[in-house]
Amino acid sequence: MDEFSFIDSIRPSYYKQPSLVKGIGDDAAVFRPSGQDVVTAVDTMVEGVHFSRKTMSPFYMGYRALAANLSDLSAMGSTPAFYLVSIVVPEEWEQEELNELYTGMKSLADEYSVDLIGGDTVSGDQLSISVTVFGYVDRGKSRYRSSAKPDDIVFVTGTLGDSRAGLEILLNDLSIDSKEAAFFIERHRRPVPRVDFAQSLLSIERVTLNDVSDGIASEAHEIAEASQVDLHLTMEDVPFTDFIKKWFNKSYKEWMLSGGEDFELIGTVAGEDWNVVEEAAKECGISITKIGTVKEMAHEQPEVYIYENNEKKKLMKSGYTHLKRGE
Ligand SMILES: Nc1ncnc2c1ncn2[C@@H]1O[C@H](COP(=O)(O)OP(=O)(O)O)[C@@H](O)[C@H]1O
Ligand SMILES: Cc1ncc(C[n+]2csc(CCOP(=O)(O)OP(=O)(O)O)c2C)c(N)n1
Ligand SMILES: [Mg+2]
Ligand SMILES: [Mg+2]
Numbered sequence: 110m111d112e113f114s115f116i117d118s119i120r121p122s123y124y125k126q127p128s129l130v131k132g133i134g135d136d137a138a139v140f141r142p143s144g145q146d147v148v149t150a151v152d153t154m155v156e157g158v159h160f161s162r163k164t165m166s167p168f169y170m171g172y173r174a175l176a177a178n179l180s181d182l183s184a185m186g187s188t189p190a191f192y193l194v195s196i197v198v199p200e201e202w203e204q205e206e207l208n209e210l211y212t213g214m215k216s217l218a219d220e221y222s223v224d225l226i227g228g229d230t231v232s233g234d235q236l237s238i239s240v241t242v243f244g245y246v247d248r249g250k251s252r253y254r255s256s257a258k259p260d261d262i263v264f265v266t267g268t269l270g271d272s273r274a275g276l277e278i279l280l281n282d283l284s285i286d287s288k289e290a291a292f293f294i295e296r297h298r299r300p301v302p303r304v305d306f307a308q309s310l311l312s313i314e315r316v317t318l319n320d321v322s323d324g325i326a327s328e329a330h331e332i333a334e335a336s337q338v339d340l341h342l343t344m345e346d347v348p349f350t351d352f353i354k355k356w357f358n359k360s361y362k363e364w365m366l367s368g369g370e371d372f373e374l375i376g377t378v379a380g381e382d383w384n385v386v387e388e389a390a391k392e393c394g395i396s397i398t399k400i401g402t403v404k405e406m407a408h409e410q411p412e413v414y415i416y417e418n419n420e421k422k423k424l425m426k427s428g429y430t431h432l433k434r435g436e
């Protein structure tokens with residue numbers, strides 16, 4: 110195998126998106142949006158930081174790199190259309206493993222009819238996958254972190270902390286009940302981006318969305334800062350899988366807030382639209398939970414508060430932070 114035969118092997122034989130003009134094979138790809146806004150994002154995953162041989166097979170490395178990006182598109186309310194993959198591949202990687210990685214991405218891409226339209230292949234020391242995605246959204250309909258208003262309901266999809274529990278099991282070879290361990294591991298390896306749910310909210314004029322990659326302690330702050338409001342959350346309302354308590358009683362609360370990589374959506378919406386949000390979740394077969402309320406800023410800086418046993422505390426912006434220096 111060399112770079113060129115590899116590219117030939119991953120080149121799609123046909124594309125599903127009608128707006129594609131030129132796919133893989135020239136200096137760049139071309140697509141032609143028809144009056145919609147184009148939404149784009151890039152997230153990178155690096156061996157040793159986002160995954161390791163212990164936590165992920167090549168299939169899941171690929172699946173998850175695309176899932177994280179589709180999750181960002183869902184948080185903008187957009188419909189995914191295209192992706193590009195830039196990959197750094199260590200010498201020892203076999204062609205079969207690289208094919209598996211692409212099969213992992215394709216398995217998710219096919220579900221959403223998303224086309225692979227380009228990328229870059231480079232040899233290097235550590236596996237790194239950078240995925241760039243493009244999606245469409247009706248003009249002016251993107252969902253921003255900056256749209257939260259006082260009295261909004263704060264909600265979150267699914268359950269939190271499962272992915273972190275899966276990571277713990279994988280990294281430390283924990284032997285817990287096999288069915289329950291498999292659930293957490295699956296939540297870590299194969300997160301489901303909430304694309305369908307976000308799209309079912311299209312009838313609502315205003316909804317704030319942010320996807321949970323770092324943990325809601327961080328994402329709630331991003332909403333508070335962008336919207337210049339305070340968020341008041343209730344710890345007892347934050348949703349978790351019931352058996353997480355049994356295995357990780359000491360840690361599960363912290364993981365719910367800052368474990369990260371749940372790829373659920375946290376958002377805010379006016380009370381009068383709450384029934385639409387509930388209906389959307391039901392349609393998509395996912396759970397949705399009210400976890401708090403938006404309030405006007407009490408001080409000069411936006412804050413997130415969390416109530417536990419009726420005690421009010423500031424929730425710090427904890428979570429996974431890259432580029433930490435000098436601490
Ligand atoms: N190295 C970078 N150069 C330019 N923009 C960046 C860089 N890193 C992050 N951003 C931008 O900063 C914003 C927040 O990024 P990030 O926290 O990674 O978002 P998310 O958690 O949703 O993936 C996004 O608009 C992103 O495009
Ligand atoms: C081997 C391994 N160690 C640690 C983690 C945990 N981890 C790595 S990055 C991250 C946060 C999310 O990644 P980031 O690059 O900040 O995503 P973004 O917010 O840009 O979407 C977490 C919780 C992991 N997934 N795998
Ligand atoms: Mg990012
Ligand atoms: Mg995001």
Ligand SMILES: [Mg+2]
Nearest residue numbers: 152177181322
């Ligand atoms: Mg992201």
